[in-house]
Amino acid sequence: MAKVFIYPATSLILSDLVARFGHKPLGAALGIRERIQTAGVDSPPLQITPEEPKRGLKYAAVEVPSGVRGRMAIYGPLLEEAEAAIIVTDADLAFGCMGCARTDELILFSLRQSGIPILELKYPTNEEEGVQFVAAVKKFLAGLENGGEA
Amino acid sequence: MMAEYSPEYVGTVTRYVFVESPSMTPGELALRAYEASEGVLIKETCFGLQVTGDPESVDRLIEEIRTFDPSHIFVKDRGFPPGDPRRCRANLGGARPGYLGHEREFRILRYITRGLEELDRRGEEAEVPEEPAPPVREKKPKLDIKRLQELIETEES
């Protein structure tokens, strides 16, 4: 079972397909869950405290807006953990954790720099593309070293 | 106003289960899921379910639920436990941003369903027919300078 970062990190489709074909999807929910389940200073809604943008300095300089650094504090550890990634390149309507274009650019850059296997594709717009999409994801996941069930 | 935060549901995982099926409603999904729940917390929603419990039990239940209608049931991790007031539409005044992101993908779930069914039909032996074409960056040839001059001259005459 390989740890596969999904982009958009909030994607239902990617999260589902990665798990369905026997791997572990790494997405926003894992980062949020970790914070929601950790005791500390109350900071609703996401339990992201003002400390997180400071932790984000590991990934982006201080002149980068706090919202980018705060988001990177969630994604940075997941990116480091990832053994592969699937990227949907036309995910322009992913909000919240994925709602900042600058963060998204930085995430994609980090993934491409990391040297892990990456599958880049677009959302299907018809049934034929749907078949291609699922087939490509399945094939990519099957080819990963830590093999899945597929 | 620094207040302390004590988390609930520590050590659990929550997953969304979406059903987009002509043969199974969220209500029916919930009924069958309850039967198989074995202690996993199940909450019915308009799109399907949220299941919460220790990771192993949730994995087991999800595996079971998927068999109900494999190509029409989709599963995703959730950071929050079910019914959390911080994410509740009633408290926020509107849907949390993540909901709109789901809406985006709901539109194309039927293509994914089609893909799953088609691959299932072809079986394990069937080769993936073709690679999806990688996104191509179109490069237009530069306009030749002589050609440009000709164009200008034609326009002027």
Next chain:
Amino acid sequence: MSRKVRIAQLSCGPEYSGVQKEIYDAAESVDAEVFFPDIALADVEQAVDAFGLDVRSADLKLMIARGKALVDGKVDADGVFIGTCFRCAEAAIVRNELRRYIHEHSRLPVVSYSFTERTTAGTLLTRMEALTTIARRRALLAREEQTGITMGVDSGSSTTKAVVMKDNEIVGTGWLPTTEVIKSAEGAVASALEMAGLAREDIQAVGTTGYGRFLIGRHLGADLIQEELTVNSKGAVYLADHQRGASTVIDIGGMDNKAISVLDGIPGTFTMGGICAGASGRFLEMTAKRLGVDITELGPLAMKGMGKNVPMNSYCIVFGTQSLVNALAAGSSREDVAAAACHSVAEQVFEQQLQEIDIKEPVIMVGGTSLIEGLVYAMGQLLQTEILVPPHSQYIGAVGSALLASGFIKGE
């Protein structure tokens, strides 16, 4: 208890900067609630298309759609808070255009703010309070005339001002540097009463404003305790005799600056800035000290100089002042240095605050710094307009408070 004021939040990033709780807390402390206008995905796509600002970040698209839902009347709100990350250019464009759009197409009061992870509820409090004042006290803010005998006290960060008013006239004024908040207030009140020839018992209603408003409000048993954004707007249009229509109020204070776009005496959009001392009255005090003149002489001195003759490398109160000192050492005239200091403060306020509101004439400058004519001149040059400084402009908060307090006289 009145119903909670509903403030629509249009934002990108506060949850991830760890400051959403600060926004919630600030709203709660003024009995308001923040909410997020409910829309569907199709609304986002349509709204972004119709608005015509093609941004990349999806959360900014969401902001645009939520703003449009407010303007279209699909969602009800009493006020709007627009917040985006400090230093994000994409968000700054959306913040400004959306603020302008809502201001032009609705009657909703709007405050915009760019936050960092250091933003606290305290910083946001006055802004939230102003939004709730506008929602709750529209009737009171409509008051155009002072009646009876009332007193207003403005407990500012640098000075404390008191004004006694009787039958729509200012009959007594007093001021002191703010040292101990209550003591300074008592001193200012005593002077104002003495000048008016009245006793404390003669006062029928009291209003307080400024940083120390809650403390002195309790101490004086004030009838009205209100933030300085709405009070100063009211005071400015009252003193400038421009109560109807649009105007712009600029107040460069000792600790923060206010820029308010006013319509019929009520703030429409406003900003408050308080991060940099180089954009405050303090900078001019330091300059005056350096030049060995009283602050009251700095303005006339500046009017005789040419700011352009003095190279300034920084707006900073430390490094900028250093530039001025260097210029003096290099032979610049005191007049030129005074003018350069005035220009520096005006320019920074122009760049940082005035871009967040729409400038509509007349532009009214108030507060103690409005008496420094070099500063007013520099601001006029930057805005290319003649700036109005009404009489008693330094007492703006106290006058606004006294005016509004007359709404609380028994039997009124």
